[in-house]
Amino acid sequence: MTLQIYGIPTCGTCKKAFQWLKTNQVAYEFINTKEQPPDRHQIAQWVTSLGSKPLRNTSGQAYRALGDEKQTWSETQWVDAFAQDPMVLKRPLFVRDGVAVLVGFRAAEAELRGILLAPLA
Numbered sequence: 001m002t003l004q005i006y007g008i009p010t011c012g013t014c015k016k017a018f019q020w021l022k023t024n025q026v027a028y029e030f031i032n033t034k035e036q037p038p039d040r041h042q043i044a045q046w047v048t049s050l051g052s053k054p055l056r057n058t059s060g061q062a063y064r065a066l067g068d069e070k071q072t073w074s075e076t077q078w079v080d081a082f083a084q085d086p087m088v089l090k091r092p093l094f095v096r097d098g099v100a101v102l103v104g105f106r107a108a109e110a111e112l113r114g115i116l117l118a119p120l121a
Contacts, residue, residue, distance in 0.1 A: 003028040007091035014092045017105045033086040040083040046100035052078035054103050062087040
């Protein structure tokens with residue numbers, strides 16, 4: 001199985017991740033979440049792996065449009081929100097062997113290498 005990256009092609013952070021992966025010769029499959037939104041089951045697995053808070057794209061318009069009640073939402077309510085609008089998901093989201101392992105691309109170089117360059121099972 002390959003590394004999968006969920007995001008959108010115009011995302012600057014996704015572009016940085018693609019360049020880093022290319023430089024490090026890491027094969028990956030890109031999934032455009034606008035064209036192929038993840039299903040609720042996938043999202044629920046990601047929330048189980050990483051929690052809903054790291055998955056929130058707090059800088060996006062879709063997140064801000066959710067209203068103040070989002071401050072008290074349960075994990076299930078967040079799964080529903082992510083499933084209804086994938087733009088609420090932070091990008092990029094890295095999935096290895098079906099398990100979400102990293103979201104965003106601000107980790108230290110050593111952490112990125114440990115997570116993304118480890119041999120795939």
